[in-house]
Amino acid sequence: MFLRRIARPLMMMAKVKETTGIVGLDVVPNAREVLINLYTKTLEEIKAVPEDEGYRKAVESFTRHRLSVCQEEEDSEMIEKRLCCGQVEELIEEARDELKLIGHMNEWKPWGIPDDYECEVIENDAPVPKHVPLHRPGPLPEEFYKTMETVTSGKLETSKKDEPAIALGESQSK
Numbered sequence: 271m272f273l274r275r276i277a278r279p280l281m282m283m284a285k286v287k288e289t290t291g292i293v294g295l296d297v298v299p300n301a302r303e304v305l306i307n308l309y310t311k312t313l314e315e316i317k318a319v320p321e322d323e324g325y326r327k328a329v330e331s332f333t334r335h336r337l338s339v340c341q342e343e344e345d346s347e348m349i350e351k352r353l354c355c356g357q358v359e360e361l362i363e364e365a366r367d368e369l370k371l372i373g374h375m376n377e378w379k380p381w382g383i384p385d386d387y388e389c390e391v392i393e394n395d396a397p398v399p400k401h402v403p404l405h406r407p408g409p410l411p412e413e414f415y416k417t418m419e420t421v422t423s424g425k426l427e428t429s430k431k432d433e434p435a436i437a438l439g440e441s442q443s444k
Contacts, residue, residue: 301358308365309337315372323381
């Protein structure tokens with residue numbers, strides 16, 4: 271009895287997470303510190319992307335928000351609740367992936383398209399290059415074309431238009 275009175279409150283205070291419940295994703299005991307470091311590094315690395323790019327604006331916005339939550343909250347559970355983006359271990363994986371992506375984006379420079387760049391436009395009858403997948407939908411049923419012609423020409427019968435499909439008190443099946 272004595273041990274229960276003393277041990278239970280101590281166990282409740284420790285609140286150690288044993289598993290994430292996600293295969294291959296281990297518990298990170300110091301997740302808050304790891305996240306703060308990753309988010310700080312992300313904000314430094316994203317500065318290499320031009321300021322007017324949408325990618326930079328988006329990354330800075332959500333990273334600043336997540337960093338401020340991590341700095342305000344001490345408990346990992348509270349961080350998870352406030353961000354609503356999964357477990358802190360998942361956030362760590364996302365932050366690491368974002369850092370990798372920033373590196374790739376800086377290498378690829380998708381924002382550096384020259385003004386004189388011309389995109390190849392394929393007209394309807396032009397041959398399609400072999401590397402472009404060819405997708406041509408099948409023909410629509412004849413009934414579709416008849417309906418479209420009726421609707422666009424305004425030849426709907428006025429008697430049918432004013433009558434409800436099912437009169438009050440009638441059942442659908444006859």
